[in-house]
Amino acid sequence: xxxxxxxxxxxxxxxxxxxxxxxxxxAFGEANKRMVAVFSAIGLGLVMTAxxxxxxxxxxxxxxxxxxxxxxxxxxxxxxxxxILTILTGRSYLSKYDxxxxxxxxxxxxxxxxxxxxxxxxxxxxxxxxxxxxxxxFYVMAAFIRNQRLSIEAGMKYFLLGAFSTGxxxxxxxxxxGSAGGxxxxxxxxxxxxxPEFPQLMLIGSALxxxxxCFKIAAFPFHAWAPDVYQxxxxxVTGFMSTAGKAAALSAMIPLAIVFMxxxxxxxxxxxxxxxxxxxxxxxxxxxxxALSQKNIKRMLAYSSIAHAGYMLIGIIVPVTxxxxxxxxxFYVASYLCMQMGAFVILSLLEKEYGEHLTFDDLRGLSxxxxxxxxxxxxxxxxxxxxxxxxxxxxxxxxxxxxxESGMIWLAVVGIIASLVSVAFYLAPIIAxxxxxxxxxxxxxxxxxxxxxxxxxxTVGGVILLGLVPSLLLGVLQRI
Numbered sequence: 001x002x003x004x005x006x007x008x009x010x011x012x013x014x015x016x017x018x019x020x021x022x023x024x025x026x027a028f029g030e031a032n033k034r035m036v037a038v039f040s041a042i043g044l045g046l047v048m049t050a051x052x053x054x055x056x057x058x059x060x061x062x063x064x065x066x067x068x069x070x071x072x073x074x075x076x077x078x079x080x081x082x083x084i085l086t087i088l089t090g091r092s093y094l095s096k097y098d099x100x101x102x103x104x105x106x107x108x109x110x111x112x113x114x115x116x117x118x119x120x121x122x123x124x125x126x127x128x129x130x131x132x133x134x135x136x137x138f139y140v141m142a143a144f145i146r147n148q149r150l151s152i153e154a155g156m157k158y159f160l161l162g163a164f165s166t167g168x169x170x171x172x173x174x175x176x177x178g179s180a181g182g183x184x185x186x187x188x189x190x191x192x193x194x195x196p197e198f199p200q201l202m203l204i205g206s207a208l209x210x211x212x213x214c215f216k217i218a219a220f221p222f223h224a225w226a227p228d229v230y231q232x233x234x235x236x237v238t239g240f241m242s243t244a245g246k247a248a249a250l251s252a253m254i255p256l257a258i259v260f261m262x263x264x265x266x267x268x269x270x271x272x273x274x275x276x277x278x279x280x281x282x283x284x285x286x287x288x289x290x291a292l293s294q295k296n297i298k299r300m301l302a303y304s305s306i307a308h309a310g311y312m313l314i315g316i317i318v319p320v321t322x323x324x325x326x327x328x329x330x331f332y333v334a335s336y337l338c339m340q341m342g343a344f345v346i347l348s349l350l351e352k353e354y355g356e357h358l359t360f361d362d363l364r365g366l367s368x369x370x371x372x373x374x375x376x377x378x379x380x381x382x383x384x385x386x387x388x389x390x391x392x393x394x395x396x397x398x399x400x401x402x403x404x405e406s407g408m409i410w411l412a413v414v415g416i417i418a419s420l421v422s423v424a425f426y427l428a429p430i431i432a433x434x435x436x437x438x439x440x441x442x443x444x445x446x447x448x449x450x451x452x453x454x455x456x457x458x459t460v461g462g463v464i465l466l467g468l469v470p471s472l473l474l475g476v477l478q479r480i
């Protein structure tokens with residue numbers, strides 16, 4: 001360990017310092033909640049800047065436990081961006097319920113620090129710490145509106161099932177530690193996996209680790225928590241969890257999949273790939289089919305999130321010799337963050353009473369009362385459905401092309417069929433906004449945009465820009 005190790009991990013150090021300082025700023029009194037919000041947003045901006053500067057610096061530091069630059073910096077930028085967007089929308093949303101507290105912004109910072117730790121990890125212990133540092137703030141934020149039953153219920157369910165999944169993850173790490181000869185370093189585990197005498201405990205341990213991470217991305221059949229938690233949690237928190245939280249789990253899964261399922265792996269590691277294929281297919285089909293029957297938009301987006309987890313898993317399981325699968329996932333994650341976050345920002349503006357006015361019928365008349373919001377919501381829904389020329393189309397295109405290049409054409413066909421099914425429920429909000437008559441003279445209304453307008457401008461800009469000029473992001477991904 002040297003001084004350079006600290007320099008190369010500057011984004012990780014900065015986010016930790018900013019989070020601790022935000023706690024101190026909040027400690028000076030209730031009147032400082034606005035100051036905490038501003039301080040947190042500026043701090044995340046500084047961390048993002050550090051990640052951009054260190055993007056070309058690809059190192060493995062702290063005795064091989066932390067990786068820096070490239071891959072890790074890409075996710076650092078995404079996580080900080082998601083945190084800033086959540087802060088921008090969270091202020092006005094929490095103010096509606098008189099629940100704006102400085103602790104909310106501190107929790108966002110600590111959650112982002114856990115996400116970044118997962119992306120930087122080159123060691124299973126670091127991965128576990130990152131998962132827990134991210135998850136604990138999520139449990140609290142899900143139950144942040146303490147005087148609402150739905151919010152408390154969401155926090156409790158997420159905590160109980162999250163703790164249960166942590167048991168799988170930790171037990172899997174223990175089994176891998178024992179079967180890999182007493183190591184948790186990724187490179188040394190990869191050597192043990194490539195050994196023809198593949199230990200059965202290694203197969204069980206790696207499967208348990210992936211089960212724990214599949215819970216975090218809400219993949220079938222580890223999705224049971226998602227619909228209730230997404231519906232009950234504060235809307236801005238749901239947007240943060242369903243995008244940045246999913247991206248963080250994927251940032252940990254991608255290198256672990258390379259470790260446990262190498263191209264020259266044994267027959268046993270091939271079995272693990274088959275399990276993930278089943279999970280991906282089931283997630284795509286189950287999520288899209290069940291979403292068809294939903295009337296609440298947050299629950300619909302929760303089930304569609306399960307389907308999107310299946311799409312992203314395709315990029316992990318395709319056994320290609322190139323980086324097309326990984327690049328496809330990274331592009332998909334960036335586009336998904338923009339379109340999903342944007343949709344939840346609009347829902348936070350439409351919500352009048354906690355958890356109410358969020359059904360398809362409540363959108364009737366929005367094209368007349370708020371034509372801009374109706375247009376933006378339509379863009380986000382079309383992008384989530386994979387309709388060109390928006391970012392969601394190219395996200396799915398790159399994922400399916402990776403499957404085709406690897407010879408798994410049938411998997412791409414299943415994904416395309418699932419995407420066609422999703423068009424039905426993604427078009428439902430658009431039909432309600434533009435073509436359904438208003439019942440009882442009641443038209444949809446929305447809160448003032450405020451800082452949420454900035455968040456909408458950023459997200460819709462990302463959806464359109466990545467759709468029209470995907471090469472902008474692809475050029476960056478090719479340098480990872």
